[in-house]
Amino acid sequence: MLKTVNILNKRAKFDYEILDKYLAGIVLTGTEIKSIRLGKASITESFCEFNDGELFVINSNIEEYLYGTHYNHKTKSERKLLLNKKELKKLFKDSDNKGLTIVPLRLFTNEKGLAKLEIALCRGKKNYDKRESLKEQDTKRDLDRIKKAF
Secondary structure, three states: OOOOOEEEOHHHHHHEEEEEEEEEEEOOOHHHHHHHHOOOEEOOOOEEEEEOOEEEEEOOEEOOOOOOOOOOOOOEOOEEEEOOHHHHHHHHHHHOOOOEEEEEEEEEEOOOOOEEEEEEEEEEOOHHHHHHHHHHHHHHHHHHHHHHHO
16 A cells, blocks of 8 residues: 555646635545555546535546455545535635636545545636647756756
8 A cells, every 4th residue: 555645637737727726525435545545546537516515526536446345336426525614615606607617636645544635626728828838848848958957
């Protein structure tokens, strides 16, 4: 098992402009947390959605636990996120605005071994914004190569 788990959603920073970040707990079963601790999870296609005043992460993929029995979990299911009431109300109000969505950025375990999900309120980027971010990455990479040469 890995000591620290840090599963990133690299696609989110490329596709979305991040407005606000939150840290949420996630409700998991025993085999789900064991799979996460082994690093067998993916949040690249996932998003968050409100259902009856509660926030759920949808489309996150946590692989089945290899040593699980018939009590094993489903790989793609809705998982409840744990936030304060104030944060939930603010997110619900902000996500109603046109063009804003809630996207998970990072799935990790803290010092106590609990799984946490960093989520962000985001606005989708246009194609020209994506091209600009690619140009910035290329120039940064070139500058790093030049610095390394000296």
